[in-house]
Amino acid sequence: MAEVFKSGFIGIIGRPNVGKSTLLNAIVGEKVAITTPKPQTTRNSIRGIYNEEGVQLVFIDTPGIHKPRNKLGKFMTDSALSTFEEVDVILFLTDDVLDKGPGDRYILDLLKETDTPKILLINKTDLLGPETYKEIYDAYSELGMFDEIIGISAKKGINTDLVIEKVKGYIEEGPMYFPEDMITDDPERFLVSEIIREKLLLYLKEEVPHGVAVEIEYFNESPRLTEIGAIIYCEKKSHKGIIIGKDGHTLKGVGIQSRKEIESLLGTRVSLKTWVKVKDNWRDSDIALSNFGYREQK
Numbered sequence: 001m002a003e004v005f006k007s008g009f010i011g012i013i014g015r016p017n018v019g020k021s022t023l024l025n026a027i028v029g030e031k032v033a034i035t036t037p038k039p040q041t042t043r044n045s046i047r048g049i050y051n052e053e054g055v056q057l058v059f060i061d062t063p064g065i066h067k068p069r070n071k072l073g074k075f076m077t078d079s080a081l082s083t084f085e086e087v088d089v090i091l092f093l094t095d096d097v098l099d100k101g102p103g104d105r106y107i108l109d110l111l112k113e114t115d116t117p118k119i120l121l122i123n124k125t126d127l128l129g130p131e132t133y134k135e136i137y138d139a140y141s142e143l144g145m146f147d148e149i150i151g152i153s154a155k156k157g158i159n160t161d162l163v164i165e166k167v168k169g170y171i172e173e174g175p176m177y178f179p180e181d182m183i184t185d186d187p188e189r190f191l192v193s194e195i196i197r198e199k200l201l202l203y204l205k206e207e208v209p210h211g212v213a214v215e216i217e218y219f220n221e222s223p224r225l226t227e228i229g230a231i232i233y234c235e236k237k238s239h240k241g242i243i244i245g246k247d248g249h250t251l252k253g254v255g256i257q258s259r260k261e262i263e264s265l266l267g268t269r270v271s272l273k274t275w276v277k278v279k280d281n282w283r284d285s286d287i288a289l290s291n292f293g294y295r296e297q298k
Helices: 020-028 071-081 102-111 130-141 160-168 188-203 237-244 246-266 286-291
Strands: 006-014 046-052 055-061 089-094 118-122 148-151 213-220 225-234 269-278
Touching (some): 006 102, 020 046, 055 160, 148 160, 188 213, 237 246, 246 269
16 A cells, blocks of 8 residues: 655745745755845745655745835735745744744734644754743743744754654645655746845845845856846946946956856856846836736735
8 A cells, every 4th residue: 555645835934034044945955045144035935845755845935024114025025924824834933032022923913813733943042042042932832822832043954854843743645746856946047036136135235135136137048058147126326336336346246156156056157147227116116026026926
């Protein structure tokens, strides 16, 4: 008699910059989501696929849930909230005491409306002292909302195996949704645009990175060389100058670092050309958001 195959979808939610993308990468074992120290790095829901014999788990890394200030922010928050009823398990990440800010309480109020199994992950345990960890654990435990509470360090891979084991306990029999050698269903063009945006986030400071979008204009593949052209959009003329940098040094640095990682991703040499253009207030433009791929997923 054939073994039962189990599969399911798991939503990773939490405040901005709490470590959701780092956790996804740790679980999958490869980089499928960009990570930076800046909040709101993730804009789209990104799927990472974990496979082992008899099991397929599809983890969905969602944008940080926050009260939006523009249409891009609303898209990001709506994208995260839409996963609540569409997944089999919710992983809620936190890394701070409950009363320190309104962000986690806002999410908790939303979570009360769903019956989906919920696992609390207290992240960055390598940085938390025992007293702080106990304070966080006790406060969330008293809420009675979570089926499990686990301390982890996504960055160091502490207890990520335990998270997988706990999740499997809530997953039922189901089909193999993706080939067993696939780790993400995002297309290469999207992954390339995200790599470039990640390098921009790391190079730029303050408000400039949040007003940046990357659009792949052409993507010509061949066995030995892939030619890629990318347009970097920003919201202000002054931001364009910052992105390019003195004598073009910033843009050149972004290009070099991006090309190295893209070559590793694609397994070919890469010719990468970038341009910077200004599109005023694109984060509040429905047309621009749609053109840049920030549209409601069906």
